[in-house]
Amino acid sequence: MSNILSIFITFISAFFIISSIPKIINLKGFITLTADYGVVPGKVATILGALFPFVELILGIMLIFPEARVLAATGIIILLVGFQYAVINVLKTGKTLSCGCYGKLIDSKVDNFTILKIRILILISLYIVAMSLLKVENTLFKGGDIVIGIALSITILAFQVLWSTSKQSREILKNTN
């Protein structure tokens, strides 16, 4: 059990840190993208767009510390539920929009894969909250847990790259017909 919790914490933490850095590097682009979602009014979108990457980074780091873990995981769940709401809204309108999940690192579009990814992250975060509240065990991060957690994060990124590339190729095929 200890292994699974440590792996999941590392995974979520690494995932949020990795995905927040490209957004911070290209903050202007992410602010524009948040406004493009059209879920919140322009000015609020600018503020949220400027805040989200830093909140993600802070929550990702907070998750490593046992004292702040429940708070961080709860914050992550709230953030993810908000993302999910925005993504579902975009899907309903039928707009083709970059999801901006990894800034300029990966060009991923808002689609069902985004929803699936968000739901998996929510489930894992819920597991972290539940296990941390129940204090089933003390989490000791072993080298192996960290490696597996980071590998899982990279796996999600790899899935995203494969999915986006495949989708782009299918679009090109469609347009050349």
Place this chain on the structure above:
Amino acid sequence: MGNILLYSNILLWIIQLIVVFSIIMIFKQFGDIYLKSSDAISRDGIPIGDEIPKFQGLSYNTGKYFSKKDLEKMPTLIGFISPNCPACKDMIPDWNRAITKYKGKVNFLLIGVGQNRDQYNEFLKNRPLKGDLILDPDNVGQAFRVRVTPFAIMLDEKGVVVEKGLCNSEQHIEHLISYSSSTKLMKKGV
């Protein structure tokens, strides 16, 4: 040692997942290229040189009875449409123009995929059709090996396929008709 084995095993499973996902994506890509490209669509339909299967049905708009035999005196262009296909809707005016242009030289017949009359009522609302339309008699679309609409097959006087392909513009219709012997003669001024 036990831990190293456990972690390496988990890592290998993760890598395996990425490999499986990659293979699925590659297969999806192959499927798209094989089934959805224009080359793939041109492979649809009955092969050139083959006869069309027997079929019969009542015309949706004129009530006239149609069978394969009725198409044997003149070259025939058979078009396949479906009620939910926007390109099929756009093709109707071109189809009507071709009927007027080749009257007495080429038979024109549309086969509607699916037999839902309500959908075709809606389809033809504000969209007058000059030729005949029969609603997919006995899943004839499948017998003609048509996967996408609008698709058309050009037949000679004997009911043998001389050309086939997508049919969503006047150029496509003209291209298909150009394969019939009588229009070839017409163009030569005979």
